[in-house]
Amino acid sequence: MFLLLITGLNQKIQLKIWILDIRMKLNTIQNILEEDKAKVRAILRNLGVNVPDAILGRVIDFFTIEPVDVEPTDIIKRMDHLLRTTETSVRGIIEGALPSIGRYERSLIESSLSIISALNIVYKVIRHYLITGERENNFILIMQLEYLMPQIMRIVQTYHEALESFTQGRPVGDGAGPLVVYNILEKSEVKSRKVIDDTSIIEAHYKGRRLILVKAEGPGSNVGHPGAVISKIIDELKGGVDLVITIDAALKLEGEETGSIAEGVGAAIGDPGPEKIAIERATSKYSIPLRAMIIKMDLKEAITTMRKEIYEACERTLSYIDKILEENTPPNATVIIAGIGNTMGIPG
Amino acid sequence: MFTMEIDITNIILIIAFIIIVIYLIYDSYARKPRKRVQVVRELLVCTSCKFTVEKDFEPGDFIGMIKGKCPSCGSNLKVKAIYAVEKK
């Protein structure tokens, strides 16, 4: 025992055990990745692609380089440009291989491919650190990896389950915002509808107020561009809006209950920046109050099939919104209500 | 290397050691999350009366879709919600 301690052999043995354990988990990740790839390949083949690997390979390794941030002037504009270019490029690749594909199917394939791409990155990064740690006998690196593995495995499992929801077009937890807007839509008198930028804008009459409802265009897998659209509407109305409410799913803290609701102030939207800042700029320019509602859930619940608790929370959010409308706006007021999130399985 | 004397402190130490080992094994078992099986259901609501029914989800269905007729009044049934519930 004493001998082991002074020669450091016990550490070497520990290192080997950890490496073995990480390698086993890495193999599990690889199996999941291959299984998911096979699933998407089968779907692509069913849609008439002869060589699905050509699309798969191109989209999986697709990357977007972040804009320069040491010089922040117009960074939002640059970031927005890059994000939109990514969107249209990936869409272009899929449409190039499947020219006759419908919007709905295309959106599901896009999302499925991005899930596989995320799994692929996790797999490659873990493999990288495992190989580096093993080659350099880096005890600390391997130890960190070993203790991070349970969390990483949980994320991998989450993505794996999410793929099933996305290939079948079921609503996911993140669709809570669009679902609330859809429910308001069902109860109100619709005046007009149009679609700009993958985003639906619906003018409706509800409880004596003029509502402008904004949500991603459904029922495909789509998040739209709610920020850009809201800012456009406000500009078109020259600031003639009394209140803006954004509704979004939010990550809960461990221990909080799934489906609990909270209200607050600000733009409830989790994009990298461009959409959120567009809402903030437009509302602050005309000093329009900006209210937010969030429905809490964890990452897994957000990207897998919507849980019943979240559906029930959406119903409760509706009465909350009624209260906010009554307290903060006079009759005949114009209110923008935006449901933020992925609208898969939710039309409108 | 050393001789073990069987005295009261040794016995106490051994018993404490065994208790700790048993506790750790128990703890790791208890913490293992039970595999939760979920089923996806959909809620169908009649467009004219108050009839509602919960069915299993079929791929391709979406909220707002008209699906079948109401057994009590013959109007259209509409998918009101699609959600996952834990299987009992």
Ligand SMILES: [Zn+2]
């Ligand atoms: Zn009926």
